Amino acid sequence: MSNIQFVSTDQAPAAIGPYSQGTKVGDFLFSSGQIPLRPDGTLVEGDIRVQTQQVFSNLKGVLAAEGRSLSDVVKATVFIKDMNDFAQLNEVYAEHFGDHRPARTTVEVARLPKDVLVEIEVIAYLGEK
Numbered sequence: 001m002s003n004i005q006f007v008s009t010d011q012a013p014a015a016i017g018p019y020s021q022g023t024k025v026g027d028f029l030f031s032s033g034q035i036p037l038r039p040d041g042t043l044v045e046g047d048i049r050v051q052t053q054q055v056f057s058n059l060k061g062v063l064a065a066e067g068r069s070l071s072d073v074v075k076a077t078v079f080i081k082d083m084n085d086f087a088q089l090n091e092v093y094a095e096h097f098g099d100h101r102p103a104r105t106t107v108e109v110a111r112l113p114k115d116v117l118v119e120i121e122v123i124a125y126l127g128e129k
Helices: 048-064 083-097
Strands: 004-007 022-025 028-031 073-080 103-108 118-125
Touching: 028 048, 048 083, 048 118, 073 083, 083 103
Parallel strands: 073 103
Antiparallel strands: 004 022, 022 028, 028 118, 073 118
């Protein structure tokens, strides 16, 4: 019997491929990478700030499906199309995380799904609050 549970919410866009919005295993939630799609599947266009705001809205939706928030995130992985946008991305990132400072990796990539500027995935701890 598998201890893996799949997360599904209408507060984030549905998966656009053969994967789930998130996977819960034991005391951890692993989100799939979120790109700047609205929950209805339409793409948010705009600069890195605008796109990153939507990504965080999606991440919050996936976390909320399990009764959690960004304060439960222990690790974030950020994929960015252009490292020249790093400072602007960091400003939006800091707005959402506040004083909470999860471990993070940021990687510049050649291309992201739907040619967006940013994708972020998180790992959240689901143990005691």
